[in-house]
Amino acid sequence: xxxxxxxxxxxxxxxxxxxxxxxxxxxxxxxxxxxxxxxxxxxxxxxxxxxxxxxxxxxxxxxxxxxxxxxxxxxxxxxxxxxxxxxxxxxxxxxxxxxxxxxxxxxxxxxxxxxxxxxxxxxxxxxxxxxxxxxxxxxxxxxxxxxxxxxxxxx
Numbered sequence: 001x002x003x004x005x006x007x008x009x010x011x012x013x014x015x016x017x018x019x020x021x022x023x024x025x026x027x028x029x030x031x032x033x034x035x036x037x038x039x040x041x042x043x044x045x046x047x048x049x050x051x052x053x054x055x056x057x058x059x060x061x062x063x064x065x066x067x068x069x070x071x072x073x074x075x076x077x078x079x080x081x082x083x084x085x086x087x088x089x090x091x092x093x094x095x096x097x098x099x100x101x102x103x104x105x106x107x108x109x110x111x112x113x114x115x116x117x118x119x120x121x122x123x124x125x126x127x128x129x130x131x132x133x134x135x136x137x138x139x140x141x142x143x144x145x146x147x148x149x150x151x152x153x154x155x
Contacts, residue, residue, distance in 0.1 A: 069093035
C-alpha cells in the first residue's frame with residue numbers, strides 16, 4: 001500500500017544547490033511549499049506531485065526564459081492547451097526539470113502521467129482540488145482537520 005502524498009514545488013528557480021547525486025545523475029531538490037492557493041504566483045511555474053498524476057501549473061505571467069528553456073515556447077500564449085510531456089531541450093533548465101520529474105517518477109511502482117496546465121485552462125480545477133491546505137465554506141483545511149482530530153482523541 002502506498003500513501004498518497006501531495007507536494008507543491010516552485011520550478012522557476014530550480015538550481016543544483018542541495019541536489020542529490022544518484023547514479024551519476026544530478027537531481028535538483030527544489031523548495032517545497034504548502035498546498036495552498038496563496039502560495040501560487042502568476043509569475044511562476046509550480047509542480048505538484050499528486051501520486052498518480054504530476055501537474056505542472058504555469059502562471060499567466062510566468063518568466064518567458066523558463067517557458068523557452070523548459071517548454072520550448074516563446075511566451076505564455078504559445079503554451080499548448082493539452083501538453084502532457086516536456087520537450088527534450090538542450091538547456092540546463094530543461095535538463096534539471098526533466099531530471100527532477102524523472103526522479104519523482106522513479107519513486108513509484110507505476111508511471112505517473114504529467115499534465116501541464118495553463119493558469120486559465122479548463123483543467124485548472126483538477127490541479128486546484130488538490131490544494132488541501134485551503135479552507136472552504138463547507139470543509140476545514142487539512143491543518144484544521146488534524147487539529148479537530150487531535151481534540152476529538154483527547155476527549
